[in-house]
Amino acid sequence: MENVDAMKLDGAKKEPKVNYLTNGFSLKSWLLTKDHKRIAIMYLISVSVFFLMGGLYAAAIRLELLTPASDLMESGTYNKVFTQHGVLMVFFYLIPAIPAILGNFLLPLMIGAKDLAFPRINLLSLYLYWIGGILTLYALMQGGVDTGWTFYTPYSTTFSNSFVMAVGLGIFINGFSSILTGLNFIVSTHTMRAPGMTWFRLPLFVWAHYATSLVMILGTPVVAITILLLAIERVTQVGVFDPAIGGDPILFQHLFWFYSHPAVYIMILPAMGVISELISSFSRKKIFGYEFIAFSSIAIAVFGFLVWGHHMFVSGQSIYAGLVFSFLTMVVAVPSAIKVFNWTATLYKGSISYETPMLYAFGFLGLFLIGGLTGLFLGSVGLTVHLTDTYFIVAHFHYVMVGGTVMGYLGGLHFWWSKMTGRHYSEFWGKISAMLIFIGFNLTFFPQFILGYQGMPRRYAAYPEELQVLNIFSTAGASVLGVGLTMPVVYLVHSLIWGEKAEDNPWMLSGLEWRTSSPPPTFNFDETPIVTWEAYEFGEESGLDIDEARREAEVSPAA
Amino acid sequence: MSEHGDTHIGLPGYFGVFAILVVGTIITYYVALFDLEWIFPGANTLVALLIAFTKMTFVVLYFMHVRWSSKLVWLSAVSGFFWLAIMFAYTMQDYLTRSIIGR
Numbered sequence: 001m002e003n004v005d006a007m008k009l010d011g012a013k014k015e016p017k018v019n020y021l022t023n024g025f026s027l028k029s030w031l032l033t034k035d036h037k038r039i040a041i042m043y044l045i046s047v048s049v050f051f052l053m054g055g056l057y058a059a060a061i062r063l064e065l066l067t068p069a070s071d072l073m074e075s076g077t078y079n080k081v082f083t084q085h086g087v088l089m090v091f092f093y094l095i096p097a098i099p100a101i102l103g104n105f106l107l108p109l110m111i112g113a114k115d116l117a118f119p120r121i122n123l124l125s126l127y128l129y130w131i132g133g134i135l136t137l138y139a140l141m142q143g144g145v146d147t148g149w150t151f152y153t154p155y156s157t158t159f160s161n162s163f164v165m166a167v168g169l170g171i172f173i174n175g176f177s178s179i180l181t182g183l184n185f186i187v188s189t190h191t192m193r194a195p196g197m198t199w200f201r202l203p204l205f206v207w208a209h210y211a212t213s214l215v216m217i218l219g220t221p222v223v224a225i226t227i228l229l230l231a232i233e234r235v236t237q238v239g240v241f242d243p244a245i246g247g248d249p250i251l252f253q254h255l256f257w258f259y260s261h262p263a264v265y266i267m268i269l270p271a272m273g274v275i276s277e278l279i280s281s282f283s284r285k286k287i288f289g290y291e292f293i294a295f296s297s298i299a300i301a302v303f304g305f306l307v308w309g310h311h312m313f314v315s316g317q318s319i320y321a322g323l324v325f326s327f328l329t330m331v332v333a334v335p336s337a338i339k340v341f342n343w344t345a346t347l348y349k350g351s352i353s354y355e356t357p358m359l360y361a362f363g364f365l366g367l368f369l370i371g372g373l374t375g376l377f378l379g380s381v382g383l384t385v386h387l388t389d390t391y392f393i394v395a396h397f398h399y400v401m402v403g404g405t406v407m408g409y410l411g412g413l414h415f416w417w418s419k420m421t422g423r424h425y426s427e428f429w430g431k432i433s434a435m436l437i438f439i440g441f442n443l444t445f446f447p448q449f450i451l452g453y454q455g456m457p458r459r460y461a462a463y464p465e466e467l468q469v470l471n472i473f474s475t476a477g478a479s480v481l482g483v484g485l486t487m488p489v490v491y492l493v494h495s496l497i498w499g500e501k502a503e504d505n506p507w508m509l510s511g512l513e514w515r516t517s518s519p520p521p522t523f524n525f526d527e528t529p530i531v532t533w534e535a536y537e538f539g540e541e542s543g544l545d546i547d548e549a550r551r552e553a554e555v556s557p558a559a
Numbered sequence: 560m561s562e563h564g565d566t567h568i569g570l571p572g573y574f575g576v577f578a579i580l581v582v583g584t585i586i587t588y589y590v591a592l593f594d595l596e597w598i599f600p601g602a603n604t605l606v607a608l609l610i611a612f613t614k615m616t617f618v619v620l621y622f623m624h625v626r627w628s629s630k631l632v633w634l635s636a637v638s639g640f641f642w643l644a645i646m647f648a649y650t651m652q653d654y655l656t657r658s659i660i661g662r
Contacts, residue, residue: 254653306645309649
């Protein structure tokens with residue numbers, strides 16, 4: 001029962017000790033830090049800035065689509081606005097959000113390590129992210145890019161007069177940030193687990209990040225090379241993608257989607273890892289089918305590489321290839337479904353509570369289900385002919401990316417906020433915000449399924465008048481979503497100063513990250529932990545006397 | 560990594576590998592001057608790729624020290640090429656079957 005003692009001793013009552021936040025206050029101590037937690041906090045601030053900017057572009061899109069005519073901006077400007085929304089959101093928010101912030105902060109804590117395997121490379125990842133981001137922002141401020149975030153050739157290589165090269169270079173550099181983060185996670189998971197932390201005692205969050213890292217390492221170099229080839233063709237006129245000089249534009253799509261489809265799993269797999277933690281924690285129940293969820297993450301990472309052609313059903317690829325990719329697309333639905341079924345089974349007879357993170361987890365389940373199932377529509381070769389390049393696709397991938405990744409990210413951020421900052425946020429405002437986001441999201445994107453089915457194409461600033469009602473719904477929903485997403489910024493920042501001090505283990509859980517102080521010390525643990533319990537253990541086997549700790553917390557609440 | 564000091568091939572070895580890479584590049588250039596299409600269509604490309612693959616193997620084994628690395632590193636290296644093979648194979652299943660469209 002030494003952990004019980006540790007829990008009592010490390011509680012909020014004891015004298016404040018130096019933690020990673022108070023260990024140096026100078027700018028240098030942050031910019032040259034090798035501490036994974038500080039790097040995660042800097043990612044949090046940077047990624048939030050990019051999310052805000054991407055959100056402003058989204059607001060501009062929805063405002064333009066409030067009326068059928070192209071009256072707020074001309075078509076050329078609209079092309080740039082939706083491109084920049086996509087570039088910022090995909091490459092600078094969705095891909096790094098959970099791995100770089102929550103993964104960076106939590107992975108060493110969860111495996112019982114002092115830091116990641118390569119702390120300097122971790123800092124390098126952050127700097128590469130900044131350099132890539134600044135270069136991209138420079139290009140956007142100079143006039144932007146109008147190719148769509150997919151940079152399809154030959155438009156991007158031959159015809160576009162926008163800043164394709166600069167944005168491409170920004171994404172190219174940013175890709176290396178992703179690769180290095182993945183490398184760090186894989187090596188850390190293999191080599192730095194605490195004694196007793198076997199592979200099957202790892203939190204599913206770590207399994208999900210391991211699978212994500214595989215995709216980052218195996219996929220990202222391909223898009224980097226693709227962008228390089230695009231630059232070579234644009235500058236030197238060597239025919240790679242442009243048919244006029246001997247290239248093949250569909251080759252670009254093959255190479256681009258070989259990375260960019262698995263990139264969807266870079267976005268969603270970490271969110272799935274977060275949801276596994278949340279569902280188990282707020283059901284007070286051991287996760288159902290641990291091994292199945294763990295291996296389904298690996299299966300998604302592997303099968304995710306075999307389905308890219310479903311983005312190209314109508315692009316000119318052969319019908320035979322279309323059929324193969326369609327079949328494989330159906331296959332990748334299986335491991336995703338395994339996860340959803342196992343989460344649902346975990347809820348069954350669980351002691352469910354409805355704190356803010358759990359609301360996000362429920363939101364994830366509903367939205368990902370709709371996003372996933374509509375993906376099957378689009379994976380069917382026949383049906384997709386009708387739906388390609390319509391708002392149905394826009395709605396589908398927002399349900400997966402926003403409904404999945406953003407809900408997972410916000411759920412995780414709220415769940416671990418007390419550990420990261422040592423402060424509690426307002427549960428009241430947290431719940432209001434989570435519900436507003438869920439309602440606003442559905443109001444924004446569900447009408448787009450209908451709009452797409454009725455034939456409204458994506459990437460146009462004008463549309464027929466009969467489609468205006470649903471577009472008004474969508475814009476109204478975006479306003480609600482905007483308010484919902486702004487609220488956490490206010491109450492989370494508020495909590496940093498005025499929030500209640502957090503206990504070390506506010507949710508009464510057995511994971512290693514909850515067995516150190518809030519916020520953790522620079523090297524995470526005063527002594528290397530020895531793991532003797534299974535993952536998601538809620539009984540006495542976990543070594544934590546939950547009931548006793550709860551009684552103590554009630555008797556002497558945190559100041 | 561200290562064990563590498565005992566097992567790597569030293570400067571002469573590295574220069575040897577470098578020489579192989581240079582010779583490979585020269586052979587690639589000269590082979591490209593001959594039309595090998597009479598053997599079978601795409602023979603030029605195949606020969607160029609074989610030379611490139613040989614050069615790449617030397618780089619991975621000696622410059623990247625994989626030859627002296629653990630089995631886990633071997634597995635990582637092999638899986639990288641396996642992934643490359645997947646990309647080529649599934650891309651080619653498009654290109655090689657386009658001619659049967661409409662039959």
